[in-house]
Structures are given as structure tokens and as C-alpha cells.
Amino acid sequence: MNPTLSQRAQKLTSSVIREILKITERPEVISFAGGLPSPDTFPVERVLAATQTILTTAPTPALQYGPTEGYLQLREWIAARHSTGSVRIDPADVLVTTGSQQALDLLGKTLIDSGSRVLVETPTYLGALQAFSLSEPTYVSVPSDEHGPQLEMLTREDLSGARFMYCLPNFQNPTGRRIPLARREQLAKIAVEAGLLVVEDDPYGALSYSGDALPTLKSMMPENVVYLGSFSKVLTPGLRVGYLIAPQALHRKLVQAKQAADLHTPSFTQRIVYECVKDGFLDTHIPTIRELYRQRCQVMLEAMQEHFPNGVSWNRPEGGMFIWVNLPTGMDSVELLQKAIAENVAFVPGAPFFANEPQRNTLRLSFVTVPPERIQRGIAALGALIERESVGLKV
Amino acid sequence: MNPTLSQRAQKLTSSVIREILKITERPEVISFAGGLPSPDTFPVERVLAATQTILTTAPTPALQYGPTEGYLQLREWIAARHSTGSVRIDPADVLVTTGSQQALDLLGKTLIDSGSRVLVETPTYLGALQAFSLSEPTYVSVPSDEHGPQLEMLTREDLSGARFMYCLPNFQNPTGRRIPLARREQLAKIAVEAGLLVVEDDPYGALSYSGDALPTLKSMMPENVVYLGSFSKVLTPGLRVGYLIAPQALHRKLVQAKQAADLHTPSFTQRIVYECVKDGFLDTHIPTIRELYRQRCQVMLEAMQEHFPNGVSWNRPEGGMFIWVNLPTGMDSVELLQKAIAENVAFVPGAPFFANEPQRNTLRLSFVTVPPERIQRGIAALGALIERESVGLKV
Numbered sequence: 001m002n003p004t005l006s007q008r009a010q011k012l013t014s015s016v017i018r019e020i021l022k023i024t025e026r027p028e029v030i031s032f033a034g035g036l037p038s039p040d041t042f043p044v045e046r047v048l049a050a051t052q053t054i055l056t057t058a059p060t061p062a063l064q065y066g067p068t069e070g071y072l073q074l075r076e077w078i079a080a081r082h083s084t085g086s087v088r089i090d091p092a093d094v095l096v097t098t099g100s101q102q103a104l105d106l107l108g109k110t111l112i113d114s115g116s117r118v119l120v121e122t123p124t125y126l127g128a129l130q131a132f133s134l135s136e137p138t139y140v141s142v143p144s145d146e147h148g149p150q151l152e153m154l155t156r157e158d159l160s161g162a163r164f165m166y167c168l169p170n171f172q173n174p175t176g177r178r179i180p181l182a183r184r185e186q187l188a189k190i191a192v193e194a195g196l197l198v199v200e201d202d203p204y205g206a207l208s209y210s211g212d213a214l215p216t217l218k219s220m221m222p223e224n225v226v227y228l229g230s231f232s233k234v235l236t237p238g239l240r241v242g243y244l245i246a247p248q249a250l251h252r253k254l255v256q257a258k259q260a261a262d263l264h265t266p267s268f269t270q271r272i273v274y275e276c277v278k279d280g281f282l283d284t285h286i287p288t289i290r291e292l293y294r295q296r297c298q299v300m301l302e303a304m305q306e307h308f309p310n311g312v313s314w315n316r317p318e319g320g321m322f323i324w325v326n327l328p329t330g331m332d333s334v335e336l337l338q339k340a341i342a343e344n345v346a347f348v349p350g351a352p353f354f355a356n357e358p359q360r361n362t363l364r365l366s367f368v369t370v371p372p373e374r375i376q377r378g379i380a381a382l383g384a385l386i387e388r389e390s391v392g393l394k395v
Numbered sequence: 396m397n398p399t400l401s402q403r404a405q406k407l408t409s410s411v412i413r414e415i416l417k418i419t420e421r422p423e424v425i426s427f428a429g430g431l432p433s434p435d436t437f438p439v440e441r442v443l444a445a446t447q448t449i450l451t452t453a454p455t456p457a458l459q460y461g462p463t464e465g466y467l468q469l470r471e472w473i474a475a476r477h478s479t480g481s482v483r484i485d486p487a488d489v490l491v492t493t494g495s496q497q498a499l500d501l502l503g504k505t506l507i508d509s510g511s512r513v514l515v516e517t518p519t520y521l522g523a524l525q526a527f528s529l530s531e532p533t534y535v536s537v538p539s540d541e542h543g544p545q546l547e548m549l550t551r552e553d554l555s556g557a558r559f560m561y562c563l564p565n566f567q568n569p570t571g572r573r574i575p576l577a578r579r580e581q582l583a584k585i586a587v588e589a590g591l592l593v594v595e596d597d598p599y600g601a602l603s604y605s606g607d608a609l610p611t612l613k614s615m616m617p618e619n620v621v622y623l624g625s626f627s628k629v630l631t632p633g634l635r636v637g638y639l640i641a642p643q644a645l646h647r648k649l650v651q652a653k654q655a656a657d658l659h660t661p662s663f664t665q666r667i668v669y670e671c672v673k674d675g676f677l678d679t680h681i682p683t684i685r686e687l688y689r690q691r692c693q694v695m696l697e698a699m700q701e702h703f704p705n706g707v708s709w710n711r712p713e714g715g716m717f718i719w720v721n722l723p724t725g726m727d728s729v730e731l732l733q734k735a736i737a738e739n740v741a742f743v744p745g746a747p748f749f750a751n752e753p754q755r756n757t758l759r760l761s762f763v764t765v766p767p768e769r770i771q772r773g774i775a776a777l778g779a780l781i782e783r784e785s786v787g788l789k790v
Binding site: 036037052060131247259260264268 | 401430437443450456460461496504525530558590618642644651652657660664
């Protein structure tokens with residue numbers, strides 16, 4: 001029999017990234033396609049010690065059903081971590097989610113009706129588009145430059161009629177760019193004036209190579225922001241523990257939506273995270289991740305400088321896991337990928353990261369899981385390929 | 396600011412059960428309200444050994460992102476466990492979910508449009524109604540008796556126009572009743588003839604007190620059934636590992652919906668479950684759960700026989716965790732609950748389990764987490780209360 005699918009299911013397609021990842025699992029492929037953190041950074045011993053502590057001291061609550069809102073001690077830790085001199089986060093505003101991705105799903109469900117306007121950066125995170133699209137919004141692509149979205153280019157009506165704006169201020173996936181302080185202040189001013197809700201997605205915020213941090217949008221306009229955080233990039237992603245911080249009226253609805261989605265995030269993984277982080281572990285651990293990623297980013301940037309032909313441009317990230325590349329006009333990165341895979345190099349084409357008009361000559365490179373020697377070899381091969389293709393363009 | 400909520404979010408309400416559970420956490424309350432398995436059955440030593448094995452032999456894949464479909468070895472184990480002499484389950488049809496609740500969410504997303512007809516039992520599992528309701532279906536309450544739903548009372552048109560029927564054949568939550576073999580065969584015949592998709596939710600199937608098992612609907616009509624299974628009631632719920640088995644065309648869409656929902660179920664908890672079950676552990680473990688629950692069920696039934704007044708009726712479950720009670724006509728179990736809590740006894744009112752017309756004189760009792768002496772004391776108090784309230788009714 002053929003079941004009748006919902007209209008939203010008929011429109012569903014698989015993530016291009018995850019399909020490519022399947023191809024690039026062959027060991028001979030040098031893959032810059034992944035969004036995976038480096039397993040070299042996983043604190044295995046600490047996770048092992050945490051599981052032993054939990055299962056030998058208080059196993060029952062770790063293995064039993066738990067509250068939808070999440071493990072209270074973890075919520076308190078998260079609230080304390082995000083409280084600043086000027087803004088105190090209440091643990092009651094925290095909701096632990098099954099990875100940050102689930103927060104996107106819950107926000108789509110609670111905030112988007114079919115046809116609702118949702119503002120997104122240009123480009124933006126593909127996984128957010130996938131999650132929101134199930135509720136069939138109308139996306140407004142906010143004009144964006146190397147400093148982030150340019151809200152001042154939208155009319156007051158565009159802004160106030162939108163359900164929310166989705167924004168990744170720090171080392172955005174896919175571009176790696178960070179929004180500078182002045183632009184953040186401008187965004188906050190415009191959002192508050194327009195009564196615009198902002199979803200601030202911040203999985204990479206801790207990964208600034210220099211160790212500095214800019215104020216979050218949440219700290220600038222707490223009532224206007226739902227903040228999304230994650231332990232995937234600073235601890236391990238396989239535990240699937242993320243969180244959101246939302247104003248109470250919305251928080252209540254998000255909790256109800258989560259109850260229907262998976263009752264609660266696993267009690268055990270929440271406690272593992274709490275055991276790992278409660279004593280300040282991240283303060284010594286995160287700098288080791290930053291340093292590893294900074295070095296690999298540097299290796300890739302130097303290799304790009306050496307091997308990429310004229311007509312190709314890219315940014316120099318201050319943190320995070322990604323570099324964004326603009327190919328010569330007219331070159332399609334999806335076509336390029338087919339040829340690159342034949343030469344055992346992979347990346348992610350940029351087009352799927354655009355909500356509306358894709359810029360097909362863009363691509364995303366990740367450097368964090370690839371050893372330096374392979375970064376150099378892969379970038380050399382990719383540079384040579386782009387050079388050959390550029391010649392083709394000019395003919 | 397007040398964010399504009401989606402229409403579905405405006406209709407969202409919290410689970411009555413979970414709100415009550417919060418109240419009944421006071422230790423002096425004898426709570427028959429929970430749907431929690433007994434922590435006495437949690438195999439703590441085995442979970443501890445599993446975590447040590449995983450983190451000392453192959454930590455990276457357990458802590459890294461993984462495939463949306465789930466951990467392949469666990470999917471193979473699930474497929475083998477559900478393959479019978481006549482029906483072989485392909486691991487490709489298995490999708491690991493973040494608890495069975497997530498399967499309900501994914502099915503709602505992929506199969507229900509606003510106004511789509513969905514057939515449900517009378518009563519049915521509240522958590523399913525919560526999950527499906529986000530997609531705003533029109534529920535058709537299938538007339539049901541002590542042997543389960545009576546599909547023959549619906550017209551052919553009712554059946555073929557429905558997106559699916561949702562059904563819990565074994566020891567249903569909330570009623571505890573099991574659908575006998577003859578009724579299963581009749582359901583399968585009608586569903587196949589009508590081209591009706593059936594969602595078979597089976598978290599309690601292994602908990603038959605006598606150890607017998609009836610054939611699943613999946614085994615009777617594999618192409619018409621999405622089967623939902625769970626490790627929550629036979630291992631531990633705090634790991635949040637469930638699964639579904641679906642025909643390929645639908646499976647693909649469910650995987651895409653899951654990708655947007657949480658990328659994948661935690662790699663670590665999936666591996667813990669696999670380590671725990673791979674060597675046949677459940678074959679010795681499940682009989683100990685059955686025996687515990689059988690004994691407690693027996694204690695509760697005897698106490699009800701002794702203390703409940705005339706005019707109250709209930710079933711005698713052959714397995715599972717619940718007894719369903721019919722109070723005298725005119726008595727409202729929500730009002731009764733307020734008075735019961737004042738006497739430190741709790742249960743779940745039956746009304747929220749009905750998709751359409753609630754039978755307000757019903758309630759659900761769970762016996763599995765309460766020691767025998769407290770079962771007797773709680774049932775005595777509840778019986779006395781019902782008796783007093785019955786007198787009030789007659790006045």
C-alpha cells in the first residue's frame with residue numbers, strides 16, 4: 001500500500017550535507033565537508049569517570065523518566081554560565097533539548113504558521129531551514145555582508161510582521177564570520193524598536209581563537225531573544241545535549257511542544273554533561289579546542305593562499321570550524337563537487353544554505369577533523385581543480 | 396515583548412499526567428498515577444559495564460555525531476528480534492528514535508495535514524494525542540470494547556479515507572487490555588481490504604504475566620503497519636531509546652523528518668542499549684520484570700476486590716502496568732482526584748485519554764512502582780473515598 005503523506009512530508013528532502021557525508025566516508029577521500037568536531041577533543045576519560053560516578057552514587061534518577069524541562073542542576077549551571085553583570089538568567093527560562101537541532105524544531109512548531117514571515121541571514125544554517133520548513137514559512141533573506149545581517153535594509157513593516165529573525169552571531173555555519181560589536185548593538189536597537197523576536201543560535205561562541213568573546217544578543221535585549229546553546233562543540237556531540245533560554249511565556253509553550261516531541265532529553269546524558277562541566281572543566285578544556293582549531297584554520301588559510309587561483313576569495317575566520325569560499329562568477333560548486341570527489345576531495349556546496357536565491361559559486365570548507373598534511377594535500381588538489389575549471393569558464 | 400505564537404501552539408496544553416506527577420512527588424502521597432516503570436527493574440550493573448566497555452574500547456563513535464537512521468548494529472538486532480518464521484524484518488526498515496514518543500511526533504509530521512482523519516481507540520494513549528494534535532487532525536474515535544477497537548462498526552469510506560489508525564494491541568495505556576488473536580486477525584483483514592495504514596504502538600508487548608505473546612499486527616500485514624517499539628519498559632526509560640519499523644517509502648520520509656528534529660538519537664545511549672541486549676540479556680531480565688508486575692497487579696486487584704464498593708468495575712490485566720476503572724455513572728474522576736490528593740492518594744483521571752467524548756467516570760491505576768503494603772493502604776483509602784462519594788451521588 002502507499003500511505004498518503006502530509007503536504008509538508010511531500011516537500012521534505014534529505015540534507016545535502018548528510019548525503020555527501022555518506023559518500024565521503026571512504027578513507028581515501030580528504031573531506032572538508034564535515035561539520036563534525038574533532039574527536040581529538042573528546043574528553044573520554046572524563047566522560048568515563050562521570051558515568052561511573054553517576055551509576056555508582058545515584059543510578060535511579062539517571063535511568064528513570066525525568067522532567068521535560070531538564071535536569072535541574074544542569075539548568076542551574078547553564079543559567080549561571082550565561083548570567084552576566086547586567087543580565088541574570090533564571091534557571092526557569094532554561095529548557096534542555098536533544099541537541100540544539102531540537103530547539104529549532106520546537107521553535108518552528110511554536111512560532112510558525114504556514115506563510116508566516118521568518119527572517120534569515122544570507123546564507124544561513126541549513127539545519128535551521130530544514131527544521132523551520134516543516135511549518136512552511138515564507139523566508140525573508142536579510143541582505144548580509146561580511147559583518148552579518150543588515151536589518152536597516154528592511155522596512156519597519158518587514159521587521160514587525162515577522163515571527164522572528166534567526167541569527168548566528170558567532171562563527172556562523174556556514175560562513176565562519178562573526179558579527180562585530182557595533183553591528184550587534186545596531187541589531188539589538190532595531191529589533192527592540194520593531195518588537196522583533198530574535199533566535200540567537202550560538203553553538204560556536206566559545207571557539208574564538210584568541211579567547212575573546214563579544215556580548216551575546218541575549219545580554220543586550222533579554223526579552224527579545226531566544227538563545228540556543230550546545231555542548232556538542234565544547235564537549236561531545238554524541239550525547240546530544242543542547243539547551244535554549246527563552247522568556248517565560250514562550251518557554252511554557254516550548255516545554256509543551258517538547259513533551260510531545262520526546263518527553264525529555266535522556267536523563268543519563270544530561271547528568272553526564274553536568275558531571276563533566278560542574279567543576280569548571282570547560283575553562284581548561286575549551287582553550288585546547290580553540291588552539292587545535294586555530295592551528296588547522298591557519299594551515300588551511302596558508303594552503304589556500306598558495307594553491308587557490310586568482311578570482312577565488314575567502315574570509316579569515318576569528319574562530320569556529322568553517323571557511324567560506326567565493327568561486328569565480330559562473331562556476332557552480334555542485335558541479336565542482338562531482339569532479340572533486342573523483343579526485344578524492346570533498347566540501348559542501350553553498351547553495352543549500354540560502355533560503356531563497358542561492359549563490360551557486362560558493363562553498364564551505366571545514367578544517368577541524370583533517371590533519372595538517374592532508375589539509376595541504378586536499379587544498380592543493382582542490383586549487384588545481386578550480387584553476388582548470390576557471391580556464392574552462394574563460395573559453 | 397509578546398511573541399506571536401503559531402495557531403498550533405495556542406492550542407497546546409500540558410499533559411494532565413505530567414502536571415499531576417509534579418504534585419504527587421511528595422513522599423507522603425501514595426501515587427498510582429505514574430506511568431514510570433519500577434526502578435527495582437533497572438539493570439544498573441549491566442549499564443555500568445556497558446558504558447565501561449564502550450568508552451574503553453571504541454569511545455569515538457559513541458561520542459561523535461552518527462547517522463540519522465541509528466546505530467547499525469542496534470538496528471540489525473531489532474530487525475532480527477522482530478523477524479518471525481513468516482516475516483523477515485529488514486534492518487533498512489528500522490529507525491532508532493529518541494524514545495517511542497518521538498516516533499509519534501515523526502508520524503504526525505509525515506502523515507497528518509490539518510483536518511486529516513486519524514482513527515484512534517476509545518480511549519487511547521494521551522501522549523499520542525498530544526503528538527498528533529500538533530498537526531491538527533480530525534480524530535475518529537473507533538468504538539472499542541474490552542477486546543479492543545471494533546473496526547467493523549466503521550464504514551468502508553471512514554476506513555479508506557483515514558491517514559492511519561493508531562492502536563496499542565498489548566496491555567494498552569491506559570486500559571491495560573490486550574487485543575485477542577481473533578480480533579487481531581479481523582483488524583488485519585479489514586485494514587488490508589481498506590488499504591488502511593496502522594500504527595502499532597507496542598511498548599508493553601513483552602510484559603505478559605504468563606510469558607505468552609500474541610502475533611503482532613506487523614507480522615499479519617507487514618506492508619500496512621508501522622511498528623513502534625521501546626526499551627523504556629524492558630531496560631530503562633532514562634536512556635530514551637525507542638524505534639520504529641516502517642515500509643521503505645514512508646521510512647525515508649520519517650528519516651528526513653528525524654534529521655530536522657534532532658539529527659539523530661544519542662550515539663552513546665544507542666550503544667549502551669546494544670551492549671546491554673546483544674547477548675540475550677533481555678531473555679533472562681524480562682521474566683523478572685513480568686513477575687514483579689504480576690505480583691503487584693495481583694495485590695492491587697485483591698485490594699480493589701476488598702475495598703471498592705458496588706457500582707465500580709475494572710478489568711483484570713494479563714500484562715503491563717495499568718488497571719482501568721469505571722466509577723459509578725455520574726462520578727467525575729477529576730473531582731475525585733482533588734479529594735484523593737487531600738487524602739494522599741493519586742491516580743490519573745480517564746478523560747484526557749479520549750480523543751472526542753470523554754467518559755468522565757473512568758480512571759487509570761498503575762501498580763508497578765508501589766510496594767504491596769502501600770498498594771493495599773492506598774486502595775483502601777481510595778475505596779473508602781469512592782464509597783463516600785457514591786453515597787453523595789444517590790442523595
